[in-house]
Each structure stands twice: as C-alpha cells, then as structure tokens.
Amino acid sequence: MCSHQSSCPSLDGSAVHVVAAHPEQGWSLLCDGAIVFDDTGELTPDGRAVAPHRMPAERLAIAA
Numbered sequence: 001m002c003s004h005q006s007s008c009p010s011l012d013g014s015a016v017h018v019v020a021a022h023p024e025q026g027w028s029l030l031c032d033g034a035i036v037f038d039d040t041g042e043l044t045p046d047g048r049a050v051a052p053h054r055m056p057a058e059r060l061a062i063a064a
Contacts, residue, residue, distance in 0.1 A: 020029040026038040033045035041052040 016030050016032055016034075018028045019031050022028065023038075028036050030036060035043045037052070039052040040054075042050040044050065
C-alpha cells in the first residue's frame, strides 16, 4: 500500500500522504493505512478510533 522506501512515516509525520480520496463520502485513506474523516476523526491502522477534534462553542465565530 505504501510507496515509501523504508517504512511509512507515522500518522503524526508530515510525510504521510493521501493515497485514495473520497470527498463525496467524507473520508481519505493515508499511505500508512489510516483513514481520516472530514470531521477530523480517524481510524488508525491498528483499529483504534480517534474522536474528532472539535472546537469549544465559545471559540466559533457567530454570523451576524
């Protein structure tokens, strides 16, 4: 799945790249096997689910 010469970088690395994008479905597959979702949630290659990174409501801009 990954075309990196040694091993694929960790999910936190900046060298991880998208190998399959499905914006119509709201997810992308990364070269390390992780699946990231448009809401910033993710599934790691080892099967862990990472909750979306949500901002507190107080920090959201209010449209007037």
